[in-house]
Amino acid sequence: MAMAYTILTINPGSTSTKIGVYNDAVEFWSEKIIHDTGELSRFASVNAQYQHRLDKIKEKLRHSGVGLSEFDAFVARGGLLKPVMGGTYAINEGMLADLRESRYGTHASNLGALLAQSLAMEMHKPAFIVDPVVVDELKPVARITGRPEIKKRSIFHALNQKAIAHRLANQVNRPYEELTLIVAHLGGGISVGCHNKGRVIEVNNSLDGEGPFSPERAGTVQAAQFAELLFTLNLDRERVTKLLAGQGGLVAHLGTNDVREVENRITAGDDEVKLIYDAMIYQIARFIAAAAVPVSGCVDYIAITGGMAHSEYIIKELTEYISFIAPVKIFPGEDELKALAEGALRVLRGDEECREYI
Numbered sequence: 001m002a003m004a005y006t007i008l009t010i011n012p013g014s015t016s017t018k019i020g021v022y023n024d025a026v027e028f029w030s031e032k033i034i035h036d037t038g039e040l041s042r043f044a045s046v047n048a049q050y051q052h053r054l055d056k057i058k059e060k061l062r063h064s065g066v067g068l069s070e071f072d073a074f075v076a077r078g079g080l081l082k083p084v085m086g087g088t089y090a091i092n093e094g095m096l097a098d099l100r101e102s103r104y105g106t107h108a109s110n111l112g113a114l115l116a117q118s119l120a121m122e123m124h125k126p127a128f129i130v131d132p133v134v135v136d137e138l139k140p141v142a143r144i145t146g147r148p149e150i151k152k153r154s155i156f157h158a159l160n161q162k163a164i165a166h167r168l169a170n171q172v173n174r175p176y177e178e179l180t181l182i183v184a185h186l187g188g189g190i191s192v193g194c195h196n197k198g199r200v201i202e203v204n205n206s207l208d209g210e211g212p213f214s215p216e217r218a219g220t221v222q223a224a225q226f227a228e229l230l231f232t233l234n235l236d237r238e239r240v241t242k243l244l245a246g247q248g249g250l251v252a253h254l255g256t257n258d259v260r261e262v263e264n265r266i267t268a269g270d271d272e273v274k275l276i277y278d279a280m281i282y283q284i285a286r287f288i289a290a291a292a293v294p295v296s297g298c299v300d301y302i303a304i305t306g307g308m309a310h311s312e313y314i315i316k317e318l319t320e321y322i323s324f325i326a327p328v329k330i331f332p333g334e335d336e337l338k339a340l341a342e343g344a345l346r347v348l349r350g351d352e353e354c355r356e357y358i
């Protein structure tokens with residue numbers, strides 16, 4: 001019988017660090033460590049949260065009953081790196097240097113490789129990242145913008161989009177590589193990808209101001225008005241970034257990123273709140289329809305996933321807009337810890353070659 005692997009999975013998000021203990025691809029234990037805003041506000045940067053999150057992981061792991069020495073591998077969500085193809089990557093020094101220097105930007109997922117490597121080094125075990133947020137499988141035409149200085153960057157929920165696409169493929173008993181899918185991840189940020197024969201050939205950059213607005217991101221805004229706003233406010237780089245990600249979208253309009261609170265306000269009769277909420281859903285629908293263009297409308301299925309896929313209001317409204325494109329399947333929440341374990345397992349078992357970050 002093949003050996004079973006014990007794997008620690010780590011998924012750092014902006015407000016939480018999710019960890020899981022897997023025996024092969026089967027979850028044995030998991031925990032969502034919540035970091036409230038006050039707790040994280042004392043750190044000057046995302047990288048400065050490293051030791052704090054590492055201590056929390058070690059503390060929580062003690063409750064799992066699994067000691068650090070029992071793990072065969074450590075695997076984390078990968079952050080803002082150079083653009084790469086989808087797959088499992090060994091964590092190496094070049095990757096860690098890019099993350100430590102935030103060479104390609106800052107996001108909580110940058111901490112994933114740093115945390116996994118630290119634990120793996122202590123235990124002399126391998127460490128990986130899987131489908132980092134910079135997976136780039138875009139069609140060449142998708143990269144060009146109307147300003148030669150500005151190239152489209154592919155930054156999205158690659159790990160969950162790929163995991164859900166594989167889950168859908170299993171459900172319909174067809175190989176992922178033969179399907180054409182639109183996957184919409186509706187979380188704090190929103191990404192809508194067109195998956196064609198196993199590649200995400202088009203997707204909005206869910207971090208940097210492209211796509212539908214979301215609970216906390218501005219999405220696409222008219223460029224001239226945004227430039228004017230920056231001139232008027234004379235903001236530093238950090239504040240500009242926050243206007244786009246963190247303090248955009250529902251947070252900017254309504255002061256909350258929690259759609260359950262938004263829906264309570266609508267139920268209580270607030271029509272202004274309803275207009276903003278309906279506008280977000282309308283924008284999501286428009287970007288889903290746009291994602292059908294690269295494949296001339298020949299889409300097998302649309303998958304809706306992420307925390308907001310729990311909302312009956314959103315699913316009902318969205319389905320009315322988009323069901324003309326293809327059958328819609330709903331996968332509330334995300335499957336990232338399991339996807340990490342599966343990615344590590346494929347290379348540990350030798351089913352897939354481990355990729356090298358160069």
Ligand SMILES: Nc1ncnc2c1ncn2[C@@H]1O[C@H](COP(=O)(O)OP(=O)(O)O)[C@@H](O)[C@H]1O
Pocket residue numbers: 013014186187188189215257258259260306307308309310311333334
């Ligand atoms: N059970 C639920 N019902 C409705 N909305 C939910 C539910 N769970 C999460 N959400 C909403 O999903 C959004 C966050 O998505 P999620 O995928 O959990 O976050 P993140 O992108 O930060 O991982 C929030 O707006 C939250 O209010």
Ligand SMILES: CCCC(=O)OP(=O)(O)O
Pocket residue numbers: 013014107133155156157158187188189190206207
């Ligand atoms: C950084 C791109 C993916 C993304 O937006 O992740 P979160 O929604 O977890 O911030």
